[in-house]
Each structure stands twice: as C-alpha cells, then as structure tokens.
Amino acid sequence: MDSVHYIEKAKQLINKKKLKELEDMVLKISDKNAIFEIGIILRELGKYKEAAKIFQQILDGDFFKNNKFLYNKVLNEYEISTKKSVLKSKPTRMHVVVTTDCNLKCIMCRVRKETYTMDDKVFNIIVENLPFLENIMWQGGEVLIYDRFYELIKLAANYHIRQTFLTNGLLLDKKTLEVIVNNDMIMIISIDSPEKEVYEKIRAGAKFDKLLEVLKQVYECKQKKPDFNYSMAVVMMSLNYNQIEKMINFAILYGFSSVYFQKYMADLSDDVLTPNEEQQKCIVEQLKYFQKKSENNEIPIRIATNISLADNYDIQKTDTQKCDIQKNAEIIGDKKKNNVAFNKSGNDRLFCVAPWKTLFLDYNHTIRFSCYCEPADIDMSQCQRNDDVWNSTAIVRYRKSIINNNLYSCCSGLCKNAGDDGKEVRK
Numbered sequence: 001m002d003s004v005h006y007i008e009k010a011k012q013l014i015n016k017k018k019l020k021e022l023e024d025m026v027l028k029i030s031d032k033n034a035i036f037e038i039g040i041i042l043r044e045l046g047k048y049k050e051a052a053k054i055f056q057q058i059l060d061g062d063f064f065k066n067n068k069f070l071y072n073k074v075l076n077e078y079e080i081s082t083k084k085s086v087l088k089s090k091p092t093r094m095h096v097v098v099t100t101d102c103n104l105k106c107i108m109c110r111v112r113k114e115t116y117t118m119d120d121k122v123f124n125i126i127v128e129n130l131p132f133l134e135n136i137m138w139q140g141g142e143v144l145i146y147d148r149f150y151e152l153i154k155l156a157a158n159y160h161i162r163q164t165f166l167t168n169g170l171l172l173d174k175k176t177l178e179v180i181v182n183n184d185m186i187m188i189i190s191i192d193s194p195e196k197e198v199y200e201k202i203r204a205g206a207k208f209d210k211l212l213e214v215l216k217q218v219y220e221c222k223q224k225k226p227d228f229n230y231s232m233a234v235v236m237m238s239l240n241y242n243q244i245e246k247m248i249n250f251a252i253l254y255g256f257s258s259v260y261f262q263k264y265m266a267d268l269s270d271d272v273l274t275p276n277e278e279q280q281k282c283i284v285e286q287l288k289y290f291q292k293k294s295e296n297n298e299i300p301i302r303i304a305t306n307i308s309l310a311d312n313y314d315i316q317k318t319d320t321q322k323c324d325i326q327k328n329a330e331i332i333g334d335k336k337k338n339n340v341a342f343n344k345s346g347n348d349r350l351f352c353v354a355p356w357k358t359l360f361l362d363y364n365h366t367i368r369f370s371c372y373c374e375p376a377d378i379d380m381s382q383c384q385r386n387d388d389v390w391n392s393t394a395i396v397r398y399r400k401s402i403i404n405n406n407l408y409s410c411c412s413g414l415c416k417n418a419g420d421d422g423k424e425v426r427k
C-alpha cells in the first residue's frame with residue numbers, strides 16, 4: 001500500500017477519534033514517510049502524546065540514523081511534540097539579512113538607513129545550519145551587493161535547500177541569472193510601479209529602463225527553463241494605490257508567477273506615503289477583485305497580500321515599521337490578541353512552532369522567528385556556535401512563553417507564521 005492510502009486511513013481514524021486503532025496501524029507500517037506524515041498531522045492537531053510516540057518510533061529505528069537531515073527533521077518534530085524548550089534538533093528554516101547596504105535609496109525604506117553587514121561569526125553559524133535546512137530566505141539591503149552572496153548560494157546548494165531571495169533586481173546580469181536558475185532559486189523582485197515616473201520616484205536611484213532590460217533577460221531565462229519561479233513584490237502606498245491592475249498586467253507580461261502586495265509600514269502617523277482612507281478602500285477592493293480572478297484561474301498569476309481584505313478591515317492610521325516584507329497591522333492586533341488570550345484557559349496547544357523551526361537572523365544581531373515577532377537581542381560575543389544562538393536565553397524564553405501560552409505582548413495576533421498551528425488556537 002502507498003503512503004497516500006495510509007495517510008487517508010489515518011485521517012479517517014483521527015476523525016473518528018480511534019487513536020488506539022491508529023497506533024496499532026502505525027506499528028505495522030514500514031513506509032517511514034507515511035508514518036512521519038501521520039505524526040505531523042497529529043502534532044498539528046495538538047495530539048502531542050500520540051505524535052511523540054510516532055516520532056520516537058521513527059527515531060528508534062535505523063532508517064533515518066544515517067541521514068542527518070531527515071533525522072533532524074524527525075527529532076525536531078519530536079521535540080515540539082514533547083514541548084522541549086532547549087533543543088537538540090537544529091532549525092529547519094532560516095531567514096537571513098546579509099547586509100543593509102543598498103544601491104538604491106527608496107523613499108519608504110528604513111532598512112537602508114541601518115549600517116550592518118554580517119560578520120564571519122554569523123556567516124559560520126549559517127554554514128553550520130545548512131545541512132539541516134529545508135529552506136532559507138536571503139534578504140538585504142541588496143543581497144547582490146554582499147560580496148560573499150555567491151559563496152553562500154554555492155554552499156547552500158550542496159544540500160537540498162530551497163533558496164529564496166529578495167532583490168530590487170537592478171544588479172542582475174546574465175551570469176547572476178545563470179547561477180540563480182542553475183540552483184533552482186526562487187527570486188522575488190520588488191517593483192512598486194509599472195510606470196517610469198512613479199517607479200523612479202519611489203525607487204530613488206533606480207532607472208526604469210534598466211529594470212526593463214533586466215526583466216527581458218529574466219523572461220528569456222524563463223523561456224529556456226519554464227519552471228524558473230520568480231515573483232514580484234509591491235509596497236502599496238499613496239503614490240501607487242490605483243495601479244494594481246497595471247501592475248498585475250506588467251507582471252504577467254514579464255512571466256512572474258505571483259505578485260505580493262505588501263502593506264506599507266510607516267514610521268510616522270502623518271506619513272504622506274500612507275494611503276488615506278479612500279485610497280485604502282480602493283486597494284482593498286482591487287485586491288479582492290483580482291484575488292478572486294486569480295483563484296478562479298481567470299488570470300494566469302497568483303495574487304498574495306498581507307493587507308487585511310476582511311469586509312470590516314481596519315484602516316491603518318499609524319504604525320511602526322519593524323520589518324519590511326511582512327509585518328502586518330498591529331493596530332488591529334489588540335482585538336486579535338484578546339482573542340488569543342481568550343483561548344488561554346484549558347488549551348495546551350502550541351499557538352506557534354516558529355521558535356522551534358525558524359531562525360531569523362535580522363540586522364544588528366537581533367533574532368526573530370518571523371517579521372512579526374518582537375526582536376530579541378543576542379549577545380554575539382557570547383555566541384561561538386549555532387547552539388549558543390539557537391538555545392540562547394532569549395530563544396528559550398520565547399519557547400517557554402509559547403508553551404505557557406503567554407506571548408501576547410511581543411507577538412502579533414495576525415502573524416501568518418502561526419498560521420499552521422495558530423489558526424485554530426486563535427479562533
């Protein structure tokens with residue numbers, strides 16, 4: 001019998017609450033991948049005892065012993081299921097800001113005002129983690145400026161890691177594109193307008209003609225390798241609020257597989273780039289319209305956003321920019337946080353497993369698990385190896401807080417990272 005059959009059978013038994021029968025079935029299955037998948041289903045449902053037994057069963061066998069990557073993956077799940085706060089398993093995902101240096105001075109960007117480039121210590125910590133990672137996100141500043149970026153790509157390519165990176169695209173050339181395509185990397189290019197004037201106003205220092213030149217080369221690569229996957233990221237501001245349709249058409253024209261419309265994170269409440277109420281309504285209406293079209297396959301592109309499209313969406317009036325790519329409305333967080341707190345009693349389900357899986361090394365030696373987390377400082381002078389970071393006091397404290405269902409002050413109720421596990425708990 002194949003994995004799919006066992007997984008389906010397991011789901012039925014879980015639905016019927018026949019967990020003893022499920023346990024007996026699992027003991028008879030030799031397909032370790034199927035057993036692992038069943039363990040994950042149980043863990044995601046908060047059935048930790050049952051999940052832990054399954055992961056223990058796999059760890060006890062010889063099957064994964066000689067494969068560091070798979071062994072770590074199972075050990076990681078085991079440690080989540082048994083709610084360990086100090087981990088023997090290594091992170092399975094990373095997000096790294098390699099430098100804040102940039103070739104542009106975009107008007108909405110705060111990151112470029114920081115001065116940070118990761119040092120050898122951080123570099124070595126990344127390298128130490130590579131054998132265990134499923135995916136990694138490289139970010140800047142502009143990653144293509146960082147002189148050891150190609151070295152990192154090559155090192156990561158020795159393992160089975162899905163590498164994604166975020167770029168303004170302007171430094172891409174044939175050689176770089178070749179490296180990207182050959183290593184099956186996912187590329188996200190930030191383009192905030194399909195119109196020269198608006199683009200150059202927002203992306204100060206950029207030339208629209210150069211962008212088009214690069215995009216033609218990117219498109220040519222796609223013709224040669226159709227599974228080359230690249231997306232477009234757009235920050236929605238008062239300058240481009242009415243260009244959504246044009247941006248989608250532009251993205252389709254150049255072969256992008258998706259467009260990610262990002263919420264603008266302002267430093268000040270009276271920031272002129274923040275869309276006003278009417279503009280915000282227009283953004284929401286347009287996004288809803290095109291997202292529906294995308295879901296119905298009426299347009300050949302995926303539309304994603306971190307802007308709230310709920311009917312009674314809250315208009316952002318003030319916000320603090322903590323992280324540029326994802327951080328969502330904390331202004332509506334209070335309401336959501338209360339919802340989380342409401343679930344506190346009697347629920348021992350972990351509302352987020354990111355601190356068990358993801359290591360996000362942000363600039364200036366701060367750590368998080370997603371862009372939504374309140375950053376925790378680590379004292380790098382105390383850190384020689386990965387373990388000093390991964391089991392640092394700050395991270396262990398985060399894990400303990402989650403185990404105690406008590407992280408609401410530094411954790412956004414809207415965080416999508418908690419999506420897989422937090423959705424149910426946050427209802």
Ligand SMILES: C[S@@+](CC[C@H](N)C(=O)[O-])C[C@H]1O[C@@H](n2cnc3c(N)ncnc32)[C@H](O)[C@@H]1O
Nearest residue numbers: 108109111140141167168190233264265324325
């Ligand atoms: C800081 S940039 C670094 C990567 C690269 N330089 C780029 O522009 O794509 C990361 C992402 O944050 C976006 N961003 C910059 N300022 C922002 C802001 N104030 N609010 C939301 N997103 C912002 C950028 O457009 C980009 O997509």
Ligand code: SF4
Nearest residue numbers: 102106109112141168
């Ligand atoms: S948004 Fe990206 S390209 Fe623009 S200044 Fe910031 S880091 Fe540079």
Ligand code: SF4
Nearest residue numbers: 352373411415417418
């Ligand atoms: S749910 Fe909280 S701890 Fe988890 S990633 Fe999001 S903000 Fe961070």
